[in-house]
Amino acid sequence: MRRLFFALCLMFVAGGALAQVILSDDEIALALAHGPWPSEWRPDSSNRVSGLSKAVTLGEALFHDPILSRDGTMSCATCHVPENGFSDGLTRGQGRVALDRNTLSLWNLTQHRWFGWSGDTDNLWAQSMTPILNPREMGHDTESLKVALSSSPHVEAYEALFGRLDQHEGQTIAVNVSKALAAFQETLVTGVTPFDSFRLALENGDVVTAGLYPLAAQRGLRIFVGKGRCAVCHFGPAFTNGEFHDAGVPYFMAGAGVDQGRFGGLTALFASPYTLDGAFSDDPDRTGAWAVRGVQRLPNDFGLFRVPGLRNVALTGPYMHDGSLPDLHAVVRHYNEIDLERMHADGEAILRPLGLSDGEVNDLVSFLESLTEGR
Structure with missing residues (x-):
């Protein structure tokens, strides 16, 4: 009921400006899942000087x-x-x-x-x-x-x-x-962003603070967790699932052949003596080694690249593995106009044109910018 109240709540803030939380109950739940931030830190058991x-x-x-x-x-x-x-x-x-x-x-x-x-x-x-x-x-x-x-x-x-x-x-x-x-x-951790302040306000029932989050960013958040399907890959407190996907960016490089992406990465991983399962790990229990032991290299790993986190994303352009998209508007337009459709093994389309209007493109960019400190 508290979340439903947020979805319906209108309020006046300092100066008489109207503030509003426009998210539905389900959208608020999805917003809350992208936190809290910062996440709890634990030392790296494979590195005996971690945290010193x-x-x-x-x-x-x-x-x-x-x-x-x-x-x-x-x-x-x-x-x-x-x-x-x-x-x-x-x-x-x-x-x-x-x-x-x-x-x-x-x-x-x-x-x-x-x-x-x-x-x-x-x-x-x-x-x-x-x-x-x-x-x-x-x-x-x-x-x-x-x-x-x-x-x-x-x-x-x-x-x-x-x-x-x-x-x-x-x-x-x-x-x-x-x-x-x-x-x-390990100490390079981003700080609290406008989105985090909004999310915390939702969690704490602070309707005044939540209502100060710009409506453009709220509309962009609705797209992010909804029809934009961005949160399929960019979810959780760090805004990434940490895995590898086809972002519709060519992996043929002019004059440089083919970037094998995840397929080549796994070739290098399997040849490395420096994995969590190797002799240079300081962890006698080999915590985390299950991942390198269990991962398989498959032909469809060609052209897959890691999903980067989106915190402080407005500071880190240009974007994509080849740096081909100069700014966040270009990134959103890329996904909005993409002419490919790629399928998960279960047949669910993951890469397809978003069909956003110009206003919705701007709203989604506003939300992405709110994931950066000081914006």
């Missing part, structure tokens, strides 16, 4: 230090720029050479089960290692990384966490550096 303040401090220092690139020209922050939502604002990333995919944001990584656009890692520290050892990105191998770290100002902090650096092999050092980086990245 000294590891966070070391990880942050390493994140901003170009010693993690072989030629000393770039740091993690070169591509994951804090002011750009820990992305780079480019269509596709730029390492030692131009890369094939858009640079993903680093917000809310603790909410993920798979990492990267294709899920080629199943934990954050392994993902942190990937660009360091990729010859197209930062370009180190394990021995050159050892040399670089050994002559850096980080030796004392490293040894306080992991022991004598000069007694470690290069591979061990690469894993330890990556675990410190992961400890820092």
Whole structure:
């Protein structure tokens, strides 16, 4: 009955402006399912320095230090720029050479089960290692990384966490550096957004605060959880199911062949020694290893890419794995005008034109913008 009251409630607020909650009972229930935020944090059992303040401090220092690139020209922050939502604002990333995919944001990584656009890692520290050892990105191998770290100002902090650096092999050092980086990245959590304030007001029965949420954003929320079907993939507090879908974006790249997407990611995952089921995990119980043990690589994994979370989404354009959509209006128009229809195994259409009017497109963008802090 409380939710039904919200759906019918009209009220006057300061200055005499009319405020209104226009959601139905069912729509309010769906809105409440996208929270609370922030979610409860738990340390990563596969990373023995997860949550340690000294590891966070070391990880942050390493994140901003170009010693993690072989030629000393770039740091993690070169591509994951804090002011750009820990992305780079480019269509596709730029390492030692131009890369094939858009640079993903680093917000809310603790909410993920798979990492990267294709899920080629199943934990954050392994993902942190990937660009360091990729010859197209930062370009180190394990021995050159050892040399670089050994002559850096980080030796004392490293040894306080992991022991004598000069007694470690290069591979061990690469894993330890990556675990410190992961400890820092775990702290990159988005704050409360206008949507969160609205949702909390609904939950607490605060009709005045709930009514201050803009009507355009409320209408956009109705589309998001309703006929837009956005919440099929972007659900829960982090606004992602963490899995892989066809977003109707071509995976044929001009001059670069085919991006295999999830299919190629699983090939890399199965070949990696750095999974939750591998020897470098610090978790004796191998918590979470069931995912990598059970996942299968299938032909229809071609062209599937991970569903990114939508928190702070207004800061992280351009969008899609190839960076082909410059802004949120372009993203909504892409789904509104798409000429494909893809089917789930059960026959339910998931990718189809939305058929929104221009006003509804603007409303949906208004809702998406409300998932960003300070909007």
